Amino acid sequence: EAEPSARGGRVFAAPSARRLARELDVDITTVAGSGPGGRVSEADVRAAAESGGDEGAAEAAEAPKSAVKRVS
Amino acid sequence: MVVGDISTGTDVLVVGAGPGGYTAAIRASQLGLDTTLVEKDAYGGTCLNVGCIPSKALITAADLAYTAGHAEEMGIHADPAVDMMGLQSWKGDVVDQLTGGVEKLCKANGVNLVEGTAEFDGPNKVRVAHGGEGQGSESIEFERCIVSTGSRPMQIPNFEFDEETILSSTGALALESLPDSLLVVGAGYIGMELSTVFAKLGTDVTVVEMLDDVLPGYEADVARAVRKRAEDIGIEFHFSEGASDWEPVGDIARVTTETEDGETSEYDAEKVLVAVGRSPVSDTLDLEAAGVETDEKGFVPTDDRARTNVEHIFAVGDVAGEPMLAHKAMKEGEVAAEVCAGEPSALDYQAIPAAVFTDPEVATVGMTQAEAEDAGFDPLVGKFPMRASGRALTLAEHEGFVRVVADADSEFVLGAQIVGPEASELVAEFTLAIEMGAQLADVVSTIHTHPTLGEAVMESAANARGEAIHTLNR
């Protein structure tokens, strides 16, 4: 129902939720947020980790996305 | 550390003790890694010694002297005299206090400090040449390495820095007497900050810039505000001209500039400051010997864990690319150290704020309206002019504005542009808002102390929502 947290190069989730996603091997950009405007909470991340632990998450852990190519 | 020709080992070797390097070293050591930090010149790097800190010290002093001398409006009559030697000695004290602090913090956190120039000798070893003749060298083997060798001022043809007449920012920051006249080549943030310092201290400042306004890269209204005030304090600008050559004429320098069409002009000045950008320092440590690649400009490309193409070698700070800012270097240093320690860290920040300490100050974070459009958002913009801020007026400041850019749909805050007093501080709240995924309503609902400049942050967000109190909603 909610939009994915990543749009236009942005991720709409607090740093603590983003870090938790990495800890739990969840690709936060695929998590649908339940917060206002679709913001992803820590609870959303945990729910994603529990339900879809196999899907997007495992690959995300393997090769962390270089969403931003950090080169001049 | 064992010094000599005996080879020693360390978990993490950090090369360069600027903001990127010392932060990486302290953090790595905090996380239990045996950490060695090699620095060839001075703790604190560019930032503390010849960058952020000395420039801001001079800005404070120049600003105080100028403001006090121009406060008749408030009933204050003063004619401050500035003794440059005294100013330089205070600046030196500030620098010493901070660089000494960095050294102490490194030691207190258990970082091994090595003085010398590091050069790769294969992918897991550096050779450190100690400064001075006969000081010998040592080899250090490492599990992981963090390269944080920073940047240096860029030169342009015919303007080699002698730091006597042709100055880099380093030389300009160290002047022990006030030049009568100064020609500044380049109206980027460093050129503008230093032009303002010298103009406020009483030097005749002329700025030559290839592009057509100050602060290239900033929006037109931001640049205009800075240029107008600079003109008010007496700075003369010549845009669309590049400095092509110079010659000494008696005690002064005669600088020739050229437009795109080849039209030339000449300017005379006692000193010339060339501030046209900075280049990465990736040539001091034989990166090839470790297999680390650089791009065509000399920057070391890295991924979102600050890793170079060589898995166990990281690069952070100016050498790793734009934006060349101390706080970006520190964040990268922190993340590199955490990744070395096996933590799930990444460079996943949503925005890096940037400030220009001109008069008025400028600070920006995240997206401009145009950038938001390009990223596919439908931008909702709110603005608050500083002249409507009670706090700004009580500070005798009228210039500037706070502008917020949000996504019209979700009302998530996407960016902000601030011009005015304490812009560099005000941007922090927007940055937190962006990182938190805050909406305009969150900023509006947050009670802001009266009277503060921070109310303008709230009002800009309210203005975007059509519910501002202290400015008209249009």
Added chain:
Amino acid sequence: MVVGDISTGTDVLVVGAGPGGYTAAIRASQLGLDTTLVEKDAYGGTCLNVGCIPSKALITAADLAYTAGHAEEMGIHADPAVDMMGLQSWKGDVVDQLTGGVEKLCKANGVNLVEGTAEFDGPNKVRVAHGGEGQGSESIEFERCIVSTGSRPMQIPNFEFDEETILSSTGALALESLPDSLLVVGAGYIGMELSTVFAKLGTDVTVVEMLDDVLPGYEADVARAVRKRAEDIGIEFHFSEGASDWEPVGDIARVTTETEDGETSEYDAEKVLVAVGRSPVSDTLDLEAAGVETDEKGFVPTDDRARTNVEHIFAVGDVAGEPMLAHKAMKEGEVAAEVCAGEPSALDYQAIPAAVFTDPEVATVGMTQAEAEDAGFDPLVGKFPMRASGRALTLAEHEGFVRVVADADSEFVLGAQIVGPEASELVAEFTLAIEMGAQLADVVSTIHTHPTLGEAVMESAANARGEAIHTLNR
């Protein structure tokens, strides 16, 4: 508006055009309600005319003159002269600009402005007596009313304000020549702000306070920092003494103080400022006639929608109780207006920041460590001293600290105490963090511009987590 003895009607009647009242009126009108604002004296109320704004204007000027005169350390030599008439005239211009702005904003938002003193004539009607003789009066019927009649300086026995010798803050802010000596009764925030102004301008200032330190209600280390600096600039303190009486002796006032044990002392001063608090103005409008109750101190109790005991009558700002701060008044005004318009608004803020514009500045928000304990949290505290801030040192500021209080368990930010330069601005980021339910890690992860004072906010949070870079983690 029809003026005369004809009765007119309005959806929302707002009494008092201070921050609480004008905000309520503008917001109500924005929401489509026919709104009438009655003010007896001056638009902007206490805050703009004789409170926040004039005090901050004088603070800016006194600070500039003092700082410029004491900057030899930086190589700046100046001996500023302050002409009080000039200063007052600038202050007056600032006030006029802002009060004129408030009036314009009210009109532009469609608020009906009525000048005069409103008095209830039943629960749905006021009578407005226009100022001056023979100006007549009018009746206004309303659906809803928002009472925002503010507060006035409290008097103590034997010290009636004559604004000649015995001054309230209003008189002190209007002095057109600098007194040689000033006795200040009360070391609360208003007493301390004004003591600092006059001491910096050159007056001999003595402060008498009944309690045992400055800024009662603040933590000991906060109070100590403010007192120490005040002593450094020459303010003399006498604690645990209350002013009991005074008599004129020639041109000066001889003030007698008494300790709890009945010991008396005498102090001579040209002027005496009594700043011992403020009382609600709930006696100007015959609240009983509308059935609105007040408490024993004269405040009008309200619920979380700013409603009084009479459902359709609201009270906001100082008259509605502590904290008596302009931004609390504005928030209440906004909420009252929104509730009038049927919006689901409430006073559900988590924290109201407060600032004291002394030298150093003080700002606090949310809970102290002790308050967090009392509330059942296990507080986790982090601190960063300003002397470790690069930005503070480049501003020639060394005093102060940033302290954050969080819940050890969840690491939610609960509060902050800040002493130092721009404390009033820095507190905004903590306030947003509290309102957003941010954790320490969120503040730490947010990139803060270097060099700024805001880095201290981030470092205090990192310190609480044991991962600070620029201070030792203990």
